[in-house]
Amino acid sequence: MTDPKKTVSVQPDKADAIKARNGRNIALAVGLVAFVVLVFVVTLVRLGANVGNRF
Amino acid sequence: MAKPAVLPSDTHRTEPVRAARWQDYFQLMKPRVMSLVVFTGLTGLVAARTHIHPLLGAVAVLCIAVGAGASGALNMWYDADIDAKMRRTRGRPVPAGLVEGSEAAALGVVLSLLSVMLLGMAINWLAAGLLAFTIVFYAVVYTMWLKRWTAQNIVIGGLAGALPPAIGWAAATGSAPLNAWLMVLIIFLWTPPHFWALSLYISTDYAKAGVPMLPVVKGAKATRQQILIYSLIFIPVCLAPAFTGLGGPLYLAVSGLGGLVFLTLAWRVFRSDAGDAADPRTADRALYEVEAAPAPAAEPAVEGKRPPPVGGAKDARNLFAFSILYLFALFAALLAEAMIGVKALELIP
Numbered sequence: 559m560t561d562p563k564k565t566v567s568v569q570p571d572k573a574d575a576i577k578a579r580n581g582r583n584i585a586l587a588v589g590l591v592a593f594v595v596l597v598f599v600v601t602l603v604r605l606g607a608n609v610g611n612r613f
Numbered sequence: 614m615a616k617p618a619v620l621p622s623d624t625h626r627t628e629p630v631r632a633a634r635w636q637d638y639f640q641l642m643k644p645r646v647m648s649l650v651v652f653t654g655l656t657g658l659v660a661a662r663t664h665i666h667p668l669l670g671a672v673a674v675l676c677i678a679v680g681a682g683a684s685g686a687l688n689m690w691y692d693a694d695i696d697a698k699m700r701r702t703r704g705r706p707v708p709a710g711l712v713e714g715s716e717a718a719a720l721g722v723v724l725s726l727l728s729v730m731l732l733g734m735a736i737n738w739l740a741a742g743l744l745a746f747t748i749v750f751y752a753v754v755y756t757m758w759l760k761r762w763t764a765q766n767i768v769i770g771g772l773a774g775a776l777p778p779a780i781g782w783a784a785a786t787g788s789a790p791l792n793a794w795l796m797v798l799i800i801f802l803w804t805p806p807h808f809w810a811l812s813l814y815i816s817t818d819y820a821k822a823g824v825p826m827l828p829v830v831k832g833a834k835a836t837r838q839q840i841l842i843y844s845l846i847f848i849p850v851c852l853a854p855a856f857t858g859l860g861g862p863l864y865l866a867v868s869g870l871g872g873l874v875f876l877t878l879a880w881r882v883f884r885s886d887a888g889d890a891a892d893p894r895t896a897d898r899a900l901y902e903v904e905a906a907p908a909p910a911a912e913p914a915v916e917g918k919r920p921p922p923v924g925g926a927k928d929a930r931n932l933f934a935f936s937i938l939y940l941f942a943l944f945a946a947l948l949a950e951a952m953i954g955v956k957a958l959e960l961i962p
Contacts, residue, residue, distance in 0.1 A: 575632040578634045581634055596731075599668065600668070600731075603666055603669060
């Protein structure tokens, strides 16, 4: 009887599909994080000039 | 509105050859067009010669780039049926079957909203309004209506590609004065001779796709004539910034010398038979090549070598390639003068 661990193999096209999906997910995550950071930094810059004027 | 009978994604998609990568989604944003838009938008922002926080300036340029990319994605969704029939565009992600048309549309809508909202909230709403107008004009007025309807498609539609300098200027100053619109006018008048030169040597592709480009509808001779007329109007407008306090001596030299070359090339196209016969060299890689001096007539034909261009096709190719260089040089001169602080000329006080 063969060892089930050894028979588990991923077909080349499926492996490519998984790799492509991971790449898309990472790109999406990087894009979202970058957007959040951008909004945060823009807020700091925009507020920075005005907060001081209120006191 | 001339809409395809069936959504492009339903009928013009081939079986995917591989899974879509993130790069395919990036290709939907037309990165080559984006780079030109970024460059002209940045020039508008810097040529305004006012202080803007560097980060806010970078955000403005990013929003312009993403907005342009969004309209590119919407264009690729809607035009997938046309793209699939043309050699130049059939490798794009939607007709190649890599990305669903609906995904391209969704990407375009989401990025449009994000770029306009961020530009409005971070910079100002005049710039955001101009960006929103640009996206709608390109995706709806040009792509969905003009492109399939009239031979004047790229003349009117060229406004979308011309607006980024005004958006950049508005982002920097909160206003859009005459000099900002002069930059818009330069790109607007540059577009017809640029695209018609291209369409002269790939008109068979446009005819096959049913796109009413000028050479397809009016013929090559009328197109060559229109190229010359638009060039004669375009070059004086390129000189104008040196008279209105926008460009300096470097700009005057670049626009003057480059303008002479442009007019010479346009004259050569006018006198040639470009577009009268199909050019066998309409492979993708040849589109951006400049033709060198004609090869000696006695040169023997080599098997596997690309065929020589037919008739005046090389004149059309030369004008197409030089038009890109000329526009780049004009805006590079404006950008350099503004960054270095060269005083702009004001020959008409």
